[in-house]
Amino acid sequence: MFKFFRRIRLGLLEKGKVRKYLLDALGEILLVVVSILIANQVNNWNNILCFDLPGSEL
Numbered sequence: 001m002f003k004f005f006r007r008i009r010l011g012l013l014e015k016g017k018v019r020k021y022l023l024d025a026l027g028e029i030l031l032v033v034v035s036i037l038i039a040n041q042v043n044n045w046n047n048i049l050c051f052d053l054p055g056s057e058l
Contacts, residue, residue, distance in 0.1 A: 005028075012021040 009021055009024060012024070
C-alpha cells in the first residue's frame, strides 16, 4: 500500500506537479490527525463508562 502511494508521489514530483503533491501530503496528514482524534475520543468514552459502573473502582 505504501509503495503504491510512494509511486504516485514520485510521479507527481517528476512531472513538476508540486502543488498536487503538497495537497496529497496534506490530505494524508489530515487523515492521520483525524484518526488519532477519533481514537482518543473513543478511549475517553470508554474510561468514562468504566468509572461510572458500580464496583469498578481502581
